[in-house]
Amino acid sequence: MINRQWLLASRPKGSIEDTNFSYKECEVPNRELKPNEILVKNLLFLCAPTMRNWMSPPGNSLYPSIPLGSPIMAPAIAVVIESGSAEYAPGDRVSTRAGWQDYEILSTDLVPVGKIPDEMTSVDAMGKFGLNSLTGYFGMLEVGQPKENDVVVVSGAAGATGSVAAQIARIKGCRVIGIAGGEQKCQWLTEDCQLDGAINYKNRNVEKELRDLCPDGINIYYDNVGGDILQAAIENMAVKGRIVLCGQISSYNDEKPAEGPRNMMRLIYGSITMQGFLTRNYTDNFPSAIGNLKTWYEQGKVLFKQDVREGFENLPLIYRALFDGSNDGVLLVQINSD
Numbered sequence: 105m106i107n108r109q110w111l112l113a114s115r116p117k118g119s120i121e122d123t124n125f126s127y128k129e130c131e132v133p134n135r136e137l138k139p140n141e142i143l144v145k146n147l148l149f150l151c152a153p154t155m156r157n158w159m160s161p162p163g164n165s166l167y168p169s170i171p172l173g174s175p176i177m178a179p180a181i182a183v184v185i186e187s188g189s190a191e192y193a194p195g196d197r198v199s200t201r202a203g204w205q206d207y208e209i210l211s212t213d214l215v216p217v218g219k220i221p222d223e224m225t226s227v228d229a230m231g232k233f234g235l236n237s238l239t240g241y242f243g244m245l246e247v248g249q250p251k252e253n254d255v256v257v258v259s260g261a262a263g264a265t266g267s268v269a270a271q272i273a274r275i276k277g278c279r280v281i282g283i284a285g286g287e288q289k290c291q292w293l294t295e296d297c298q299l300d301g302a303i304n305y306k307n308r309n310v311e312k313e314l315r316d317l318c319p320d321g322i323n324i325y326y327d328n329v330g331g332d333i334l335q336a337a338i339e340n341m342a343v344k345g346r347i348v349l350c351g352q353i354s355s356y357n358d359e360k361p362a363e364g365p366r367n368m369m370r371l372i373y374g375s376i377t378m379q380g381f382l383t384r385n386y387t388d389n390f391p392s393a394i395g396n397l398k399t400w401y402e403q404g405k406v407l408f409k410q411d412v413r414e415g416f417e418n419l420p421l422i423y424r425a426l427f428d429g430s431n432d433g434v435l436l437v438q439i440n441s442d
């Protein structure tokens with residue numbers, strides 16, 4: 105048995121290139137497991153935008169940084185092959201963080217590992233009920249705190265995280281406007297997800313459209329992208345508005361940290377709050393969140409888009425779809441069958 109690996113060969117400067125990755129084949133790890141170690145076979149990887157930040161040099165102590173020459177780190181679904189842990193048995197499927205490789209030994213003391221219920225497919229565990237949906241859930245409900253009739257604007261609204269955040273705000277009785285790149289995505293948001301409006305940021309003046317669509321201001325702005333779109337929202341916030349900082353994908357390929365938003369006096373005079381968060385702050389509440397997402401899904405109140413692609417060899421190419429907007433919802437790569 106061989107272990108295929110995609111390693112970080114060089115740190116990207118700007119957009120990711122083929123040369124940032126190198127392919128290697130090696131032996132499957134074969135040593136005695138220590139207590140709390142498990143040997144897993146990776147089945148499925150989530151393409152998460154923030155992995156681009158992990159490819160950057162170490163320096164920001166709050167981010168992990170993938171060492172050069174190591175497998176690219178990613179959220180993954182894996183099956184346990186051998187176990188030195190009393191909690192996990194061979195055959196269990198787990199949600200974890202793993203490297204872009206077929207096999208590896210994980211220490212359950214060092215990486216997050218959670219068992220997947222038998223009745224849930226690996227795709228649903230990382231897709232519909234996975235990290236991105238949970239991010240939209242906690243970011244909107246816990247940080248945004250939507251109230252009936254609030255005006256809510258979500259950027260990256262047709263994506264995995266944004267579409268869930270926007271639909272939850274709609275369920276809570278808010279008036280919801282999505283911002284997305286392209287007419288097709290905007291049409292999906294208004295016709296299928298039943299949002300109240302959508303702005304195609306690629307060919308519209310977002311600041312002006314927000315002023316027209318939200319004449320009394322925005323109560324909650326859920327930001328997945330940062331940059332000019334964040335600025336346009338800041339200019340249109342209502343008094344006591346809340347800005348939920350979920351992600352800044354528009355700057356992940358930049359070599360320097362993004363310029364800060366301007367006009368902070370609006371936040372002061374408007375008593376506006378801006379708060380970042382990480383989904384992992386809410387792990388204790390994952391089971392109840394998954395329960396609620398399932399109920400809304402079964403009732404037809406939330407739609408999920410899962411863009412499932414195949415092939416270990418295609419990982420570096422597929423990953424880049426996040427940055428040109430060609431992913432159609434949560435982007436998953438199946439590398440081994442369940």
Ligand SMILES: NC(=O)c1ccc[n+]([C@@H]2O[C@H](COP(=O)([O-])OP(=O)(O)OC[C@H]3O[C@@H](n4cnc5c(N)ncnc54)[C@H](OP(=O)(O)O)[C@@H]3O)[C@@H](O)[C@H]2O)c1
Binds near residue numbers: 328353430
């Ligand atoms: N805080 C957390 O714990 C947490 C957890 C998960 C994800 N996130 C963040 O949530 C955001 C969405 O992640 P996701 O995994 O759900 O991905 P996604 O939204 O499904 O896919 C990424 C989307 O970003 C948009 N995009 C790419 N480059 C852009 C640019 N320069 N300007 C504006 N939009 C751009 C594209 O959509 P368009 O076609 O609409 O441009 C693309 O489809 C990311 O910022 C991510 O880092 C945060």
